Amino acid sequence: MISKGKRKAEIAEACGAVVGLRDISFQVREGEILVLMGLSGSGKSTLLRCMNRLVEPTCGRIVVDGVDVTKLGRKELLAFRQKMFGMVFQHFALLPNRTILANVGFGLEIKNVPVAERTEAAMQAIELVGLKGWESKYPHELSGGMQQRAGLARALAADAEILLMDEAFSALDPLIRRDMQAELRELQKKLRKTIVFVSHDLDEAIALGGRIVLMKDGEVVQVGLPEEIVARPATDYVERFVEHIDLVAVLRAEQVADRSAVVLAPMQTVAEARAATASRGGDAWPVTDREGKCIGRVRAASLAAASPHETVAGLLDRDPCVIEGSARLDGLLGRVASEAAVAVVDPDGRLIGSLTSRDVVQALAARLGAGGHVQADPSPALRAVRS
CATH class of the missing domain: 3.10.580.10 (CBS-domain)
Structure with missing residues (x-):
């Protein structure tokens, strides 16, 4: 039915099957923060989890640094995950019976890294996210924001090439959430990791910077920088999605x-x-x-x-x-x-x-054209923007 052009809703009505993703094709550049975003049910978390095969794609290829992840056997996949991927979950996923130090070093423990080496790496990650002095505490003794920092430190300690962050800050209060967004931006300046970040919040995507992959019903509807998506929405859906955004927050000098x-x-x-x-x-x-x-x-x-x-x-x-x-x-x-x-x-x-x-x-004040789209100003100093 997909090959015949049937949409997600038609397929669900006809046979009860849910199309998670279809016709997805894009590249993630080394060292960038790429934000997968869309409303609930758009397929963004499914797409993220396909990247490391926590969700198995039924067709297509996922290529990471020349390796087709979809062709790896179980043992090869586990080794590849440990080397390439770190994951930060929405609800922290800290082990309650372990200290923060033990939680942060858990991935290294799984890799059989010697105690002294993994303790040093875990402490470096803890210090990097601003939790030095809390390493002997247990998760329940930390605030939500601090627990999320610990989850991020665990991913950093493993020194994975790629961080997959699944709505990592959505469970936090707004002020703490903004602090964590700023923290991630500062860490990225130092570490230059490749980060794929899932979010349903366009303001958060703008705050993180980098490109956005905007999704709807399991499909990609537009890819681009925040200012490109706000200035030139590809569809009516995208236009509605971005209409509340303040231009000053996305335009660059x-x-x-x-x-x-x-x-x-x-x-x-x-x-x-x-x-x-x-x-x-x-x-x-x-x-x-x-x-x-x-x-x-x-x-x-x-x-x-x-x-x-x-x-x-x-x-x-x-x-x-x-x-x-x-x-x-x-x-x-x-x-x-x-x-x-x-x-x-x-x-x-x-x-x-x-x-x-x-x-x-x-x-x-760029003048609006028909249908709410911005007309390009003839002056080379100005570009088409939406007001």
Whole structure:
């Protein structure tokens, strides 16, 4: 029936069988956080558990680092799981009769790692998640957030290549949940693990960053970065799913930066700089070197008061208020509001564009086209976004 194009509901009505997943195809990049999300029953947890064959797929292939997991025998699969996969569950899954240290080292114990070695690895993981001093306690003596940290430490201690996290923070209170999301982001900066994270909460997916695989009825309906999904929903379902999201929480500085803004060079004369900026206006302009790296800015007041024969280098404000292009707007609004212009740069320090309060307002006020979709603004500084 699947091969004939029948949908999940039709198949369930016809023969009582539930289609868990169908036509799933995507790649997970090494070192990224990929979020599988959708409403209850969308198939996200089933998909996660297919990756390490806790759920057996009836067809298809799952390839991890060149190995087809679906072809592994039982012993090979167990060895492969121990090497490649760490799993963090929604309800902690800590053993109540073991201390936190013993829980965290449990995976290593299964691998027959010597006591001294596994204790050292477990303590390193405990310290990494901020539980040092609690290693001799039992799970019931810890708060929910601390128990979840212990579950994460257990996965980290095993030093698996890939972390599978199944709604790992959904049982936590909202404040603790946000703390754990921030904790995971910080850990990812240090460890660069490959993480597949299941969530039904779009706000959580945005907070974690990285790509989203959005699912419905066992199928993938869209894959992309949060800002791509919010700006360009592929279906009406996706559009409804993301309609509550605040644009400021998903837009990045590089998407809003004015790439056509005036850029000055240090050896330009004041007269040349005035000519370049006269028709554009503004309160400050970035200055770049020959490699395109931002080295400062010149304020309008300094340019107006200088001699025409001076060079831009002599007027340079060495505090250019630089921000990385990947930074989200919700953390930048204060700086953008207080500065004449902010230089947006790539990871190598090369200028992407200039960002002002006006650019932000223009992006958020991007005009809506028919059907609620955003029309692309003709200016290269702006991209299509949803307001």
